Structure formats: structure tokens, C-alpha cells
Amino acid sequence: MSNIKLLGAIGLFSGALLISWVTHGTGVVVDDHDRNISIPDQLTVPMQVQAAYNSTTMFMRYRWPAERPGIFHDIVRYEDGKWVREGGGMPGPNPFGMHEDRVAMMLDDGSVPEFGRYGGYITIGDGLAGLTDEAPEEVSKYLPLTRNSLGAWDDMAPESDQMSLRRAGYFIDLWHWRGARSNPIDEADDQNVAADRGGDAGSSPYTTNWDSDAGQPLVMFDADATGYRALNWEDVREGRISQDQTYALIADAAVPFDPEAGWQDGDVLPRRIVRPGSGSRGDISADGRWADGFWDVTLSRRLDTGNPMDDKILKDHGTYDVAFAIHRNATGGRWHYVSLPSTLGLAHEADINAARFTGTTPVWGDAWTDVTLFYPGQVTWAMLNSAHHAGASSIAEGIPVEARHSPEQLAVYGVEVEFRDEIRRQWLLTLIAGVALIFAFGFALNATIASRKGA
Amino acid sequence: MAAYHVVLVHFPIALWMVASLAIVIRALNSGPLGLAMDRALPVFLILGVILGAAAYTVGLLVWPWATLSSTPMGRNHMLLASWSLAYYALLAVVHYLHGEEIWTGLSRWVMVAVAGIGVVLVGITGTLGGHLVGIYTEVGDVLRLLGWEIYSTYYVPNLTLVIIVVVAAALLALGFLGRGKAQN
Numbered sequence: 001m002s003n004i005k006l007l008g009a010i011g012l013f014s015g016a017l018l019i020s021w022v023t024h025g026t027g028v029v030v031d032d033h034d035r036n037i038s039i040p041d042q043l044t045v046p047m048q049v050q051a052a053y054n055s056t057t058m059f060m061r062y063r064w065p066a067e068r069p070g071i072f073h074d075i076v077r078y079e080d081g082k083w084v085r086e087g088g089g090m091p092g093p094n095p096f097g098m099h100e101d102r103v104a105m106m107l108d109d110g111s112v113p114e115f116g117r118y119g120g121y122i123t124i125g126d127g128l129a130g131l132t133d134e135a136p137e138e139v140s141k142y143l144p145l146t147r148n149s150l151g152a153w154d155d156m157a158p159e160s161d162q163m164s165l166r167r168a169g170y171f172i173d174l175w176h177w178r179g180a181r182s183n184p185i186d187e188a189d190d191q192n193v194a195a196d197r198g199g200d201a202g203s204s205p206y207t208t209n210w211d212s213d214a215g216q217p218l219v220m221f222d223a224d225a226t227g228y229r230a231l232n233w234e235d236v237r238e239g240r241i242s243q244d245q246t247y248a249l250i251a252d253a254a255v256p257f258d259p260e261a262g263w264q265d266g267d268v269l270p271r272r273i274v275r276p277g278s279g280s281r282g283d284i285s286a287d288g289r290w291a292d293g294f295w296d297v298t299l300s301r302r303l304d305t306g307n308p309m310d311d312k313i314l315k316d317h318g319t320y321d322v323a324f325a326i327h328r329n330a331t332g333g334r335w336h337y338v339s340l341p342s343t344l345g346l347a348h349e350a351d352i353n354a355a356r357f358t359g360t361t362p363v364w365g366d367a368w369t370d371v372t373l374f375y376p377g378q379v380t381w382a383m384l385n386s387a388h389h390a391g392a393s394s395i396a397e398g399i400p401v402e403a404r405h406s407p408e409q410l411a412v413y414g415v416e417v418e419f420r421d422e423i424r425r426q427w428l429l430t431l432i433a434g435v436a437l438i439f440a441f442g443f444a445l446n447a448t449i450a451s452r453k454g455a
Numbered sequence: 456m457a458a459y460h461v462v463l464v465h466f467p468i469a470l471w472m473v474a475s476l477a478i479v480i481r482a483l484n485s486g487p488l489g490l491a492m493d494r495a496l497p498v499f500l501i502l503g504v505i506l507g508a509a510a511y512t513v514g515l516l517v518w519p520w521a522t523l524s525s526t527p528m529g530r531n532h533m534l535l536a537s538w539s540l541a542y543y544a545l546l547a548v549v550h551y552l553h554g555e556e557i558w559t560g561l562s563r564w565v566m567v568a569v570a571g572i573g574v575v576l577v578g579i580t581g582t583l584g585g586h587l588v589g590i591y592t593e594v595g596d597v598l599r600l601l602g603w604e605i606y607s608t609y610y611v612p613n614l615t616l617v618i619i620v621v622v623a624a625a626l627l628a629l630g631f632l633g634r635g636k637a638q639n
Binding site: 438443 | 521522524525527528529530533541542544548549552557559561562568569572587589603606607612614616618619620627629632
């Protein structure tokens with residue numbers, strides 16, 4: 001009889017352990033759009049990078065997988081006599097595929113030393129748009145010293161300090177290629193990050209195709225040139241529009257909107273007009289094509305743009321810090337994949353070696369640098385320097401992130417941070433339940449052996 | 456405190472590993488070797504629990520609670536350390552209360568199984584501790600293959616918590632039933 005009880009105790013204990021193992025890690029991580037939480041199914045994405053330069057120009061080539069090309073950002077759709085907007089920022093992927101694909105490269109020349117150690121993490125201040133605790137006004141990426149104290153998004157350093165920092169090179173150059181809002185005109189958006197993520201001096205490569213007063217678009221496709229005034233909603237939604245046809249409203253090729261053109265339900269116009277960027281903002285040329293499940297994007301820019309207050313000037317034999325990010329699957333805002341920082345060397349040994357060539361265009365070989373991109377979650381720079389991060393002291397010592405963490409690890413941590421309080425509670429309950437189970441098993445074991453002794 | 460924790464934690468690990476080995480030897484051998492192991496077992500187990508409790512306490516002082524309870528690896532390390540300590544305390548108590556009796560019949564093999572689980576628990580605890588100080592082993596990959604990504608916090612959902620509580624209650628009931636019979 002005692003053997004049966006003993007076996008019963010073992011069975012119960014083992015069963016509880018097995019159920020614990022099978023169900024662990026479930027029940028907490030769920031999307032919650034009210035809290036700006038949407039966790040991607042895939043936490044890491046592989047990317048390949050190549051670099052080359054000649055006497056005047058830097059070329060960067062990026063390749064990454066994307067199930068379908070995000071060549072629309074937002075659109076207006078004709079429905080029941082009105083134009084309705086589809087697209088715009090939201091947590092996670094837009095269900096209709098309305099958000100452009102992007103690749104971005106942050107670039108620094110060592111003037112922001114923390115960037116070389118921690119990459120884009122240093123630009124994630126508290127209050128950023130898209131965080132669960134986002135500020136009441138829209139706050140974009142910013143560098144730590146542009147605020148008087150860590151994490152105080154609204155406590156700006158004095159303007160004179162901001163100017164001094166800028167003159168000292170305390171900003172990050174941002175090459176920002178957009179699948180809908182810059183690629184159709186073979187450009188990328190030249191931006192930078194300092195007190196915020198903003199455009200370089202000049203005008204952006206896009207504007208809005210909307211006349212607020214009239215409640216209608218400003219321009220439409222030129223039917224004489226394209227054969228259509230508008231695209232079809234089903235075709236757009238199902239991804240049947242290709243890069244081989246006219247899918248963007250390019251300023252010079254579009255015609256003024258005609259409200260009397262006999263619009264039908266389901267007619268679609270892009271909500272953006274694409275035009276060449278001007279000034280420093282138009283420094284970067286682009287060539288982006290999607291084929292067979294991959295984007296292949298090449299960006300090029302003069303080594304010396306003549307805009308040192310906006311751009312990091314590149315020099316032969318120089319080394320630089322870079323970090324990459326992509327948006328895909330119709331996501332925007334913080335729902336991107338990012339990389340750890342890498343070094344870029346111009347004929348100088350580095351993580352990414354840019355080969356010097358003669359001529360006007362590089363001949364790309366098969367030598368790529370592999371980069372693992374990861375979903376970063378809601379990890380802010382202030383949090384990384386706080387008691388909530390065991391590695392805060394390592395940051396204070398200047399130990400680079402790569403010495404402690406892999407991209408795969410950071411992706412998991414990024415998700416954990418989004419549910420910190422919930423997971424902590426569940427973990428504590430699990431710990432206590434486990435101890436209680438061990439205690440109860442011990443009690444049963446003792447009593448069963450005791451009964452055998454007494455029998 | 457981290458350095459002291461690292462030094463201290465070697466003692467319970469060594470004692471518990473030796474205790475587990477002694478349990479296996481005693482279960483397989485009832486001769487002089489097995490009996491010698493059994494005589495030494497209380498020393499290994501009780502000293503292991505005392506030093507384990509000391510290492511655990513010092514471990515709690517390595518980081519502030521806000522840090523320990525916010526860090527997945529810190530949480531996992533503490534969870535497994537708590538269970539390891541509780542587990543070997545269980546073994547120590549069982550051996551202390553019943554002595555030679557545990558080596559008769561089925562309980563002999565139960566002790567082996569329990570010791571085996573203890574070794575796994577301590578092994579994982581040590582592995583996680585290694586990760587925390589930047590020393591990695593392949594054990595993490597094995598656990599990953601078995602279904603646990605060790606960089607994520609180990610926790611169970613509410614339904615499983617309820618099941619564990621019910622199982623614990625059933626074990627207690629089983630114990631009370633057995634105890635009642637022993638007293639009769």
C-alpha cells in the first residue's frame with residue numbers, strides 16, 4: 001500500500017513538473033494595442049551589407065528578406081462619394097499592407113562615442129512615440145546630451161549648448177530609404193538625429209497629396225501617360241501592383257486632381273506626392289528593387305557633401321560606426337528591426353570593409369557582411385542606465401553591448417521589457433508555487449516512508 | 456558581494472553533487488562502500504543546505520531587488536537557486552528523519568530519481584550563474600533544444616499555477632493519509 005502511495009506522490013510531482021515545463025512562458029505575452037504593444041512573430045531578420053567607394057562617392061548596398069514589397073505608405077480610397085484614408089501609424093503591421101518598407105543606416109565618425117558602443121539604443125529616450133509610456137506630444141529619437149537629464153524628454157538643453165554640440169559633431173547621420181516616399185524618385189531621405197530625428201536642411205522627398213479645404217487629393221495619375229487615373233484597391237491590398245508600373249505620384253508626372261473624373265468605389269491614389277529632395281536633405285541617391293522575396297537597395301552619397309553640420313564627412317582610410325534598421329511587413333514607428341553597431345572602414349580593416357574602386361559604379365562581388373537584425377522592444381537608454389538593468393554598471397564602465405549580449409538575446413530581452421511587471425509577478429508566483437510543490441512532495445515522501453516504518 | 460557569492464556558491468554545489476553521487480552509490484550498493492556513503496550523507500546534505508542558504512542570502516545582496524527582479528537571467532538564476540535549495544533541504548530532512556529506512560524497497564530508487572532531479576536543478580542554476588558573469592556553456596543550447604529559451608524568464612501561466620497548487624494539496628493529503636496510518 002505504501003508503495004502505491006509512493007508511486008502516487010512521484011506521479012503527481014512528476015506530472016506537475018511536466019506541465020510546468022510544457023506551459024512555461026505562455027499566458028503573458030499578448031498584443032495589446034491600447035498599450036502600443038505588438039510583438040512580431042519573428043524576432044530576428046538576417047541582413048547583408050556591402051560597401052564600396054571611389055574618389056568622390058560612397059556606395060552602401062543592403063539586402064534583406066521581405067515577403068512582399070512595401071511600396072505604398074498610405075493611400076486615399078474612393079468610397080461612397082468620399083475619399084477615405086488607409087494607412088498611418090499603428091502598433092504592429094497594418095492589416096491592409098499600408099506602410100512602406102524602409103532601410104535606415106545611422107552613421108557616426110566617433111564624435112558620439114556611445115553610439116559606437118551601444119548603437120541606436122542611445123537614441124531611444126523616454127517618451128518616444130510608440131512606447132507604452134509615450135509622451136503626450138510626438139517625441140522622436142534624440143541623443144542623451146540634448147536633454148538636461150537622462151530620460152527627461154521635455155527638459156531640453158539650452159539652445160547654445162545644442163549648437164555647441166552640433167558644431168562638435170554630436171549628431172548621428174541618418175540615411176533613410178523609403179520604399180514609397182523616396183525610392184520612386186531614386187532617392188533616400190537624408191536625415192540626422194540630435195535633439196530629435198529630423199531632416200537635413202532643405203526639403204523632403206515627399207509631400208502630402210491632400211487638399212484639406214476641398215477634402216480631396218491634390219493630384220492624380222496622368223491617364224495619358226499611365227493608362228489610368230487611379231489604382232484599384234483590391235490590386236493594392238493584394239500586392240498585385242509591381243515596381244514595373246507607375247505606382248507613385250511623382251510631382252512632375254502627376255496631373256491636378258479632377259473631381260469630375262467619374263471616380264468609382266475602390267479607386268485608390270497614393271496619399272503622398274514624391275519629388276526630389278532639395279539641399280542637404282537630397283544628398284543620397286538610391287536604387288531599390290524587390291525580387292524573389294528580397295529587397296536589394298543601394299544608396300550612394302558624396303564622401304564630402306559640403307554639409308558637415310548635417311552629414312558625417314567620409315574620408316579615404318577612415319573608420320566609422322554604423323547601425324542599421326529595416327521596416328517590413330507594413331510596420332512603422334518602433335516596430336522595426338535594428339542591428340548592433342558595426343564599424344565601417346574605407347580601405348581600413350573593420351566589420352564592414354568598403355573597397356576602393358575606380359570608375360563610376362562599383363562591381364559588387366559575392367562578399368557580403370552578414371548582420372543580424374532584431375526586434376528591440378521598448379528598451380530605453382534611461383532604462384539601460386537604471387537599476388532595472390543589471391548591466392548599467394557595465395555601461396558606466398564603457399563596456400560595449402556586443403561584449404555582453406547577442407542580437408538574439410537582445411530580441412528576447414526587448415520583449416520581456418514590454419511585459420516587465422506582468423512577467424515579474426508571474427515569475428514570483430512560479431517560484432513560490434515551485435517551492436510549495438517541493439515542500440508538499442517532501443511531506444508526502446516523509447509520511448509515506450514513516451507509514452512503512454510504522455506498519 | 457558578487458565575488459563573495461561566486462566563492463561561496465562552490466561549496467553547496469560540491470557538497471550537493473557529492474551527496475547525489477553518494478545516494479546513487481548507496482542505492483546500488485548495500486555493502487561497506489554503500490554504508491560508508493550513507494554515513495557521510497548527512498554531513499554533505501546538511502552542510503550543503505547551510506552553505507547553500509548562505510550563498511543564496513549573499514546572492515540576494517549582489518543586486519538591488521529592482522535589478523534582480525527585472526533581469527530575465529537574474530530571475531531565472533534566483534528561481535532555480537530557490538528550487539535547488541528547497542530540494543536539497545527536502546533530501547536532508549528525509550534522510551535525517553528516516554535514516555536507513557529510505558534504502559529499503561521502492562524508496563531507494565525514489566531517492567536516486569530525486570537526487571537526479573537535484574543535479575539537474577543545480578546544474579541549470581550554475582549555468583545561469585555563469586551566463587550572468589559572462590561565462591557561457593552549451594547547457595544553454597541543450598535547454599533551448601528542450602524548449603526553454605534561457606534568456607526569457609521561466610514562468611508558468613495562471614492555469615498551471617492552479618494545477619501546481621492542486622497537486623501540492625493532493626500531495627499534502629497523501630502525506631496526511633500516510634501519517635494517520637503510521638500513528639494508528
